[in-house]
Amino acid sequence: MKLTVFGATGGVGGEIVRQALAGGHEVTAAVRDPSRFALTGERLEVLRCDLADPEALRGAVAGRDAVLSGLGARNRADAASGITARLTRPVLRAMEAEGTRRLLVVSAAPVGPPAPGDGLLDKAVLAVVGSVFKDVYADLRVMEAELAASGTAWTSVRPPRLTDGPGTGRYRRVVGGNPPRGRTLARADVAHAMLAMVDEPSTVGQGVGVAY
Known part of the structure; x- marks a missing residue:
């Protein structure tokens, strides 16, 4: 497949590029600063x-089978400014202009519904996390609302706390919800899950919780 990856200089985005290349895909890494992007490959284009400009992004998404986004806030100041929604909006406009349909983005577990079967401790931890990172989740909710209003075939992938552990390919997922007692997921497995969902119709128009 021909894939475009936004946020490729980040942890999840970089993993998407690495795994997509290893899987034989043609990858365009759309980045603001190519000097920060160290990956290379014969099927890789760094663009x-x-x-911030939908017109400038049209060439990055034209003719692609899917677009995968690891865009997100790097700190609380970014989140308070609504950066995830702000950066995703031009991607949506560019995709709609080019007729590119499939889009997968990274969101977060607290944006989804509570997992059935979670105990009091899990709910208490979720409440604390939601309070501390309220700006992050508010930003992600705005982004997801824009996905839902767009003409794309979108999927929002919602992991819990991210780690830098090795990818395992073994994790739980719930379409439209969250796995019970799902507390962590390696960035490498977030990327694995996103690539696995590219051609899964059941995930279109859905938030998908993923966790160990």
Whole structure:
């Protein structure tokens, strides 16, 4: 497949690029600063893009089978400014202009519904996390609302706390919900899950919780 990856200089985005290349896909990494992107490969194109300009992004998404986004806030100041929704909006407009349909993005477990079977401790931890990172989740909810209003065939992948552990390919997922007692997931397995969902119709228009 021909894939475009936004946020490729981040932890999840970089893993998506690595795994997609290893899987034989053609990958375009759309980045603001190519000097920060160290990956190479014969099926890899690194494209400098102004992420704020939908017209400038059209060439990055035209003719692609799917677009995968690891865009997100790197700190609380980013989240307070609504950066995830702000950066995703031009991607949506560019995709709609080019007729590129499939889009997968990274969100977060607290944006989804509570998992059935979670105990009091899990609910208490979730409440604390939701309070501390309220700006992050508010930003992600705005992004997801824009996905739902778009003309794309979107999927929002919602992991819990991210780690830098090795990918295992073994995790739980719930379409439209969250796995019970799902507390962590390696960035490598978030990327694995996103690539696995690219051609899964059951995940279109859905938030998908993924966790160990």
